[in-house]
Amino acid sequence: MNIPRTSLPRVVIIGGGFGGIALAKKLSKKGLQVVLLDKHNYHTFQPLLYQVSTGGLEPDSIAYPIRKILQNHPNFYFRLAKVRRINSSDKILITNIGTIKFDYLVLATGSQTNFFGNKELKKQSMAMKSVPQSLNLRSLILQNFEKALLTDDLHKRDALMNFVIVGGGPTGVELAGALAEIKKGILPKDYPDLDTRRAQIHLIQSGDRILKDMSERASEKAEQFLEKLGVQIWKNTRVTNYDGKTVTTKTDLVFETATLVWAAGVHGVTIKGLSAKNLLAPGNRLKVDAFHKVIGVEDIYAIGDIACMETKDWPNGHPMMAQPAIQQGESLGDNLVRLLADKPLLPFVFRDKGSMATVGRNKAVVDMKNIRFQGVFAWFVWMFVHLFFLIGFRNRMVVFVNWVYNYVRFDREARLIIRPFKKDYSRFRD
Amino acid sequence: MNIPRTSLPRVVIIGGGFGGIALAKKLSKKGLQVVLLDKHNYHTFQPLLYQVSTGGLEPDSIAYPIRKILQNHPNFYFRLAKVRRINSSDKILITNIGTIKFDYLVLATGSQTNFFGNKELKKQSMAMKSVPQSLNLRSLILQNFEKALLTDDLHKRDALMNFVIVGGGPTGVELAGALAEIKKGILPKDYPDLDTRRAQIHLIQSGDRILKDMSERASEKAEQFLEKLGVQIWKNTRVTNYDGKTVTTKTDLVFETATLVWAAGVHGVTIKGLSAKNLLAPGNRLKVDAFHKVIGVEDIYAIGDIACMETKDWPNGHPMMAQPAIQQGESLGDNLVRLLADKPLLPFVFRDKGSMATVGRNKAVVDMKNIRFQGVFAWFVWMFVHLFFLIGFRNRMVVFVNWVYNYVRFDREARLIIRPFKKDYSRFRD
Structure with missing residues (x-):
């Protein structure tokens, strides 16, 4: 994958959606090496996809090159890649463009359409x-x-x-x-x-x-x-x-x-090696603790649609939408920086700003x-x-x-x- | 093809490029039925394609729905179709969506990349x-x-x-x-x-x-x-x-x-049934007379890149560019109207407005x-x-x-x- 191994701890983020991008931005210039992997070279603004489908907007207007978002972020590496498997014990990812070692891994893989097996x-x-x-x-x-x-x-x-x-x-x-x-x-x-x-x-x-x-x-x-x-x-x-x-x-x-x-309906996009039944909540989402750590494995985190944090207010996890993903990316970013500085971590609190839908x-x-x-x-x-x-x-x-x-x-x-x-x-x- | 046969003479235009669109506009509201066929449902502004290739423009910005261009033109029919063969003696087109009879046929099929047989x-x-x-x-x-x-x-x-x-x-x-x-x-x-x-x-x-x-x-x-x-x-x-x-x-x-x-280099896009060697000038272009009639066949015309009108100023035909195509479409449109009114036709005169290219x-x-x-x-x-x-x-x-x-x-x-x-x-x- 041709990414130099430096003395900086390496965070690998899988997915350049709302969560992954918010996290990557937070980690910029914090003394970490950040590797972002996505199968597309652009971030998609999913809430407006229906306007592309109906001829109201060009596809390019709601997509944004990931490299452009993170230009001028030192120690940041983007790779166009599909992740095939996670080896959590050896801390290795196997992808279509080679393998990569991680110190911390963040799954921000999002969700895909759920056809309920039909x-x-x-x-x-x-x-x-x-x-x-x-x-x-x-x-x-x-x-x-x-x-x-x-x-x-x-x-x-x-x-x-x-x-x-x-x-x-x-x-x-x-x-x-x-x-x-x-x-x-x-x-x-x-x-x-x-x-x-x-x-x-x-x-x-x-x-x-x-x-x-x-x-x-x-x-x-x-x-x-x-x-x-x-x-x-x-x-x-x-x-x-x-x-x-x-x-x-x-x-x-x-x-x-x-x-x-x-x-x-949608369900989480899991990756082989980290898709055991005991790790998953309903909807194929990885169970995470209040700090977004995947419950049961070390140094692996999940944010956005793929993550399910069961809390009192949200017993089935947060809504699978842009807003929680962004907040979770930011929260995890802050916490990873705190972790490396040996400071106590802050549990995630979702600030629900509401929701909306347009009609006609x-x-x-x-x-x-x-x-x-x-x-x-x-x-x-x-x-x-x-x-x-x-x-x-x-x-x-x-x-x-x-x-x-x-x-x-x-x-x-x-x-x-x-x-x-x-x-x-x-x-x-x- | 489900196009009603009325008492109006029917002009079928193959191709919605610069020439075909200019012609169709001219024929609007002139007591003709106009059928435009194209394999795409949009007109392409080809001079800016290189900006799409290099990420400067969205594809949708330089393409335009053909139906939209000709909205509110009565007796106008667009069909998304590929023409397979022309039967010039029976005045019939064979396409992937059925056959259609024409009274007048205009080839505005343009040109395609010429790999010289390699x-x-x-x-x-x-x-x-x-x-x-x-x-x-x-x-x-x-x-x-x-x-x-x-x-x-x-x-x-x-x-x-x-x-x-x-x-x-x-x-x-x-x-x-x-x-x-x-x-x-x-x-x-x-x-x-x-x-x-x-x-x-x-x-x-x-x-x-x-x-x-x-x-x-x-x-x-x-x-x-x-x-x-x-x-x-x-x-x-x-x-x-x-x-x-x-x-x-x-x-x-x-x-x-x-x-x-x-x-x-490019060469003309010919169609079976009208691609005999004797009809063609170098570059696979149909030889036309001063009124854009294909030489050797009746009631069939050609404009734009596919047409080669050999004149004193342009012994090898006009340049295969937007400008001649538009002027030819307009000229043929006027002439078809004159033809139906039994007025004498006017020979095409190309007004060369010059050419340009941008660098960087x-x-x-x-x-x-x-x-x-x-x-x-x-x-x-x-x-x-x-x-x-x-x-x-x-x-x-x-x-x-x-x-x-x-x-x-x-x-x-x-x-x-x-x-x-x-x-x-x-x-x-x-």
């Missing part, structure tokens, strides 16, 4: 956890409309224009809202020779309300906003399978569609600690929070220009099929 | 004529630097950091300049553990000057600008082969490189009819001309923001490997 579902449905996946979804949506034009079979045409989104969390809600706006504002103009009113957007939720991790008021309002946009919400409905044509559920409800987006072109729901609001003002808050957390001045500017343009013009210009999506290109799906 | 060269080298190709090149460049980090073999590392560009036309010159700027401004910061001074950019030209279609003064100045940037220019050098490692030439000069960009971050060379200039002012002219011709307000804004940012910060933030490039993924190369 292989057919996994093969046939679309996920939206990475930039390539989001681009695939964008291509598929556009290809379906192009195909719908070519058939006289009304049944087939409807299936091509129907979109089924499984999972009523923020991803599902935001995607459903964006698709509804496209149906209203863009399809009739782009496809005058197609009766686009027949396009349907179905949002399926297994529980009895969408946005179940937010307040009941937020759920209610989000449902209202979505219904006003024409989205069909199916609650208490559990999807059992999808064969590429028909979505089946636990009841006799079925949907015919060429596009199923699976946003019904100018509505959102926001839950904060002491205040909850919904509607247009919430949407402004949503926008500015997302612009603020986006990394990089250029990205902020470009996203802002796009948003203003899309808003004023009721448009989304990035409706381009740059690489056509074919279902069997499985190797292009991560 | 299959190994074609397989191993990179072209830059489409958005996916440009993204592949971007990925390869970045992957090479990531790989260079991993090897101790100095020879191999140099090969990974060397870039060989074959062809000293505007594409080769602009790409060489951009790579030189990256070498100077970005690599040392991104790869502090790599001696990036060893990276080399070679520009190979078979003739005795680069930019051979411009004035001698422009060639000289462009050479000076490139040399100042550290680009090595090899004139009178003809590349014979590239096996993926070694570039051989007609002399004993060889180059070791992992990246060969082939910008040494703030230099360019410009040849206009009565005035030639080079340097910083020429670069301003280059920028504004390109912004002006770019389609769409949003694209202009986003490109402008990126350019200002890149200029001020000496940066190019889109250095993302969204889809890793592997040489054998040949099906992803068009």
Whole structure:
């Protein structure tokens, strides 16, 4: 891997998501050698992936080169690598680009879409956890409309224009809202020779309300906003399978569609050598103590989605979202510095700043600690929070220009099929 | 193909490049049915592809959805299709989405990279004529630097950091300049553990000057600008082969490189059924008369790169560039309308507005009819001309923001490997 071994203790971080980047920044100039490994050379701002899928934003605007984030950080090494195995007793990582010894290891591997073991579902449905996946979804949506034009079979045409989104969390809600706006504002103009009113957007939720991790008021309002946009919400409905044509559920409800987006859950990305059952909490997450140390092994830590710290307030671990990941990265960074200075460690305390989701072109729901609001003002808050957390001045500017343009013009210009999506290109799906 | 046959005469245009789009716009609201076919659902602004390759621009900023360009044009139909064969006697096109009858057919199929029949060269080298190709090149460049980090073999590392560009036309010159700027401004910061001074950019030209279609003064100045940037220019050098490692030439000069960009020529994209030798001029271009009618067949026209109109001023046809294509599209559009109104046709007259090429971050060379200039002012002219011709307000804004940012910060933030490039993924190369 060609990383010089110096007298500095070496921290290896696996994953350049919100947690890994926050940690790496904290460790800069602290007398440590930091090695960051990721399978992509960029950090992804996942909360806006649905806008890439729906042609509202360019992929490059929500991705940021990791090397650029950590330019001018001395003793920092980035390597584009996939980690194959962890040897925790010898403190060695085996990767596709060689092996590396670590003094401290931090897993910030995040989470991936959970298909609950259903292989057919996994093969046939679309996920939206990475930039390539989001681009695939964008291509598929556009290809379906192009195909719908070519058939006289009304049944087939409807299936091509129907979109089924499984999972009523923020991803599902935001995607459903964006698709509804496209149906209203863009399809009739782009496809005058197609009766686009027949396009349907179905949002399926297994529980009895969408946005179940937010307040009941937020759920209610989000449902209202979505219904006003024409989205069909199916609650208490559990999807059992999808064969590429028909979505089946636990009841006799079925949907015919060429596009199923699976946003019904994620689970942690574990690595061989550190995936024994006794280390894991439900959802494939590594159990960690209050200092993010993986319980049962030494000098190995976990932060972000992959980590599960069971506390009184959060008995099932913190939410698998950007905010806890960032705070955990910062907390662990401080603690590693304290550890090396022989100072006592400080247990992690999560400061929950609330959560939010946007619905359609100018509505959102926001839950904060002491205040909850919904509607247009919430949407402004949503926008500015997302612009603020986006990394990089250029990205902020470009996203802002796009948003203003899309808003004023009721448009989304990035409706381009740059690489056509074919279902069997499985190797292009991560 | 599901296009209604009406009483209006039907014009089918193959290709949504500069020529095809200019023609389609002219034919709007003129009592014709217009069917535009393209294998992509977007128009590509090819002059800026090199900026996509070098991480300066997002692909979406220089591509524009064809449906959007022709929204609100009545009797206009776009279909995403690949044309397999032309049956000129029955006036039928055979495509991957079915057959279509035409009253008038216009080939605006453009050109593709010409490897002069060398299959190994074609397989191993990179072209830059489409958005996916440009993204592949971007990925390869970045992957090479990531790989260079991993090897101790100095020879191999140099090969990974060397870039060989074959062809000293505007594409080769602009790409060489951009790579030189990256070498100077970005690599040392991104790869502090790599001696990036060893990276080399070679520009190979078979003739005795680069930019051979411009004035001698422009060639000289462009050479000076490139040399100042550290680009090595090899004139009178003809590349014979590239096996993926070694570039051989007609002399004993060889180059070791992992990246060969082939910008040494293009030839027309012909379609079966209309590719007989007697119809073609050198460079696989269809011979057309002064009204763009393909010589020897009725009701079939050709414009842009695929068309070769031999005139006194342009004995080998007009330059294969955007400007003639746009003018030809407009001229043919007017003539088709005149034809249907039984008015006499007007022969095409090319108004040469000159040509230009940019070199590095703030230099360019410009040849206009009565005035030639080079340097910083020429670069301003280059920028504004390109912004002006770019389609769409949003694209202009986003490109402008990126350019200002890149200029001020000496940066190019889109250095993302969204889809890793592997040489054998040949099906992803068009």
